[in-house]
Amino acid sequence: MKLKEIIKHLKLKAVSGDLDKPITRVDFDSRKVQAGSLFVAVRGTQTDGHQYVDKAIALGATAVIGEQQPTDFPPEVTFITVENSQHALGMAATAFYDHPSRQLKLVGVTGTNGKTTMVNLLYRLFTDLGYRVGLLSTVGNRIGDEQLAATHTTPDAVSINALLAQMVDAGCDYAFMEVSSHAVHQERIAGLQFVGAVFTNITHDHLDYHGTFRAYIDAKKKFFDDLPKEAFALVNVDDKRGMVMVQNTRAKVHRFSLRGLAEFRARILENSITGLQMELDGQEFYGRLVGTFNAYNLLAVYATAVLLDQDRMEILTLLSNLTAAEGRMEYLRQAETGVTAIVDYAHTPDALEKVLETLNDLREGSTRIITVVGCGGDRDRAKRPKMARIACDLSDEVILTSDNPRSEDPNAILEEMESGVPAGAKSKVLSLVDRRTAIKTAVKLARPGDLILVAGKGHEKYQEIKGVKHPFDDKEILKEEFQG
Numbered sequence: 001m002k003l004k005e006i007i008k009h010l011k012l013k014a015v016s017g018d019l020d021k022p023i024t025r026v027d028f029d030s031r032k033v034q035a036g037s038l039f040v041a042v043r044g045t046q047t048d049g050h051q052y053v054d055k056a057i058a059l060g061a062t063a064v065i066g067e068q069q070p071t072d073f074p075p076e077v078t079f080i081t082v083e084n085s086q087h088a089l090g091m092a093a094t095a096f097y098d099h100p101s102r103q104l105k106l107v108g109v110t111g112t113n114g115k116t117t118m119v120n121l122l123y124r125l126f127t128d129l130g131y132r133v134g135l136l137s138t139v140g141n142r143i144g145d146e147q148l149a150a151t152h153t154t155p156d157a158v159s160i161n162a163l164l165a166q167m168v169d170a171g172c173d174y175a176f177m178e179v180s181s182h183a184v185h186q187e188r189i190a191g192l193q194f195v196g197a198v199f200t201n202i203t204h205d206h207l208d209y210h211g212t213f214r215a216y217i218d219a220k221k222k223f224f225d226d227l228p229k230e231a232f233a234l235v236n237v238d239d240k241r242g243m244v245m246v247q248n249t250r251a252k253v254h255r256f257s258l259r260g261l262a263e264f265r266a267r268i269l270e271n272s273i274t275g276l277q278m279e280l281d282g283q284e285f286y287g288r289l290v291g292t293f294n295a296y297n298l299l300a301v302y303a304t305a306v307l308l309d310q311d312r313m314e315i316l317t318l319l320s321n322l323t324a325a326e327g328r329m330e331y332l333r334q335a336e337t338g339v340t341a342i343v344d345y346a347h348t349p350d351a352l353e354k355v356l357e358t359l360n361d362l363r364e365g366s367t368r369i370i371t372v373v374g375c376g377g378d379r380d381r382a383k384r385p386k387m388a389r390i391a392c393d394l395s396d397e398v399i400l401t402s403d404n405p406r407s408e409d410p411n412a413i414l415e416e417m418e419s420g421v422p423a424g425a426k427s428k429v430l431s432l433v434d435r436r437t438a439i440k441t442a443v444k445l446a447r448p449g450d451l452i453l454v455a456g457k458g459h460e461k462y463q464e465i466k467g468v469k470h471p472f473d474d475k476e477i478l479k480e481e482f483q484g
């Protein structure tokens with residue numbers, strides 16, 4: 001594609017050089033540049049892409065976009081000066097791939113929690129409705145039936161558009177994607193055309209990146225500010241920031257709620273460890289997901305499908321067959337004993353507390369909760385004692401174990417976790433450094449009807465020890481133990 005086509009929708013401050021030249025790739029990482037690349041120099045959190053312009057040219061870049069043209073810039077290479085390189089990267093990537101988001105129906109889901117759950121449900125619902133569907137999600141990307149590994153919740157702008165283009169080529173009608181606050185802030189979604197956007201909820205998170213809660217809210221809100229007027233904006237109005245999200249949007253606003261008046265409403269009739277009985281949009285509905293927050297996810301998925309013109313009864317029928325996304329409150333039940341194990345990705349104090357509160361709400365009679373949890377190495381150390389304490393406060397038995405010790409000594413991580421165990425709780429805590437042994441022990445300790453929570457790894461298929469990723473799958477181990 002010619003350079004002039006790629007930059008057609010950019011706000012240019014200055015141009016030096018030829019715009020007629022063909023471009024073979026768009027790159028933002030100098031290390032990936034090849035002959036004929038357009039290199040976009042982006043200021044990042046660790047370094048500044050403008051420092052690598054020489055390297056990019058040495059590797060064959062024939063054009064560069066940046067905020068500042070270096071002095072002594074070679075005249076045969078085109079330089080395009082823009083106000084905001086990150087935005088320009090998004091716009092250039094969409095143009096380079098011929099605006100794939102315009103060639104299917106793209107819906108984005110944002111919010112602190114529930115994105116992965118929602119987009120995975122939407123992917124399966126629309127597949128069951130008979131469409132070919134694409135998915136961009138923390139637990140993996142999909143192009144129809146094809147599964148691809150994911151490195152981010154929302155990939156970089158070039159990858160997003162490359163994946164959407166593959167979806168278009170594969171004949172996908174719809175694509176559902178998670179939109180993280182990082183992605184909005186870094187303009188990874190600039191230039192994408194969404195037909196709809198969903199807001200799940202917002203709580204304190206990622207403040208290490210955004211600095212303040214206000215900045216975090218603003219990042220999510222920008223997603224709605226930038227929607228076109230033809231799009232729908234579906235918001236959870238039980239979250240007090242729900243309407244804040246859409247106060248400046250041009251899109252058509254739709255509301256969902258479990259508590260008050262809204263266009264899409266639901267009410268929980270019964271909340272149990274095997275599912276949710278609900279009144280959803282006036283119909284009785286049974287969902288196979290667990291916990292109040294999943295009533296929100298199911299309602300939001302239903303509303304999204306209605307806004308995408310699907311038949312209400314058909315949606316309800318298919319939705320009631322769907323189970324949780326991988327590693328998100330996924331449950332396994334041992335029929336003879338009625339022991340239920342839950343695998344959840346909760347790997348922060350807040351998430352662990354929420355999952356355990358949910359399980360406590362669901363327990364009946366003599367049901368006990370046995371929690372297996374570890375904390376990752378080379379990650380926030382402050383969370384270790386906190387997570388151990390939360391596990392103790394909200395469970396009957398606790399097994400502290402390893403979760404990707406990485407370069408650290410797993411026993412040292414365990415000691416830091418143990419420092420959070422309250423004095424009165426010591427008798428209910430075991431420390432077993434080997435995660436497989438920890439899971440097996442939890443199953444042995446369980447009495448009929450008990451709940452076992454295995455937290456922290458969710459969909460992960462490995463245990464990372466000293467730079468080596470060993471195959472490991474919480475769910476598979478539980479399955480084996482339940483059968484054995």
Ligand SMILES: CC(=O)N[C@H]1[C@@H](OP(=O)(O)OP(=O)(O)OC[C@H]2O[C@@H](n3ccc(=O)[nH]c3=O)[C@H](O)[C@@H]2O)O[C@H](CO)[C@@H](O)[C@@H]1O[C@H](C)C(=O)N[C@@H](C)C(=O)N[C@H](CCC(=O)O)C(=O)O
Binds near residue numbers: 042047050152155182
């Ligand atoms: C903090 C953060 O979000 N960083 C992301 C960001 O990198 P950055 O802008 O900070 O990059 P940088 O290292 O400062 O480099 C600046 C520029 O110089 C370039 N460079 C650098 C070195 C070099 O030799 N040559 C070169 O050209 C880099 O390619 C980059 O363009 O842009 C990169 C490309 O899109 C991302 O891969 C990278 O994600 C890092 C790895 C990351 O861990 N991000 C997490 C925090 C994240 O994005 N998480 C969210 C949400 C997760 C959640 O909700 O839990 C997600 O969407 O996944």
Ligand SMILES: Nc1ncnc2c1ncn2[C@@H]1O[C@H](COP(=O)(O)OP(=O)(O)OP(=O)(O)O)[C@@H](O)[C@H]1O
Binds near residue numbers: 118200293297329
């Ligand atoms: N609607 C919701 N409200 C509150 N908590 C939720 C909701 N949906 C899921 N959760 C809980 O939050 C955790 C994260 O859920 P999920 O992975 O679906 O969210 P996410 O927004 O994709 O998160 P991430 O930022 O990790 O990608 C789950 O483990 C679950 O315990």
Ligand SMILES: N[C@H](CCC[C@H](N)C(=O)O)C(=O)O
Binds near residue numbers: 375379403460
């Ligand atoms: N994206 C997060 C996930 C952590 C999951 C947990 N299993 C761990 O390894 O700490 C991280 O890499 O910090």
Ligand SMILES: [Mg+2]
Binds near residue numbers: 138139153
């Ligand atoms: Mg996610």
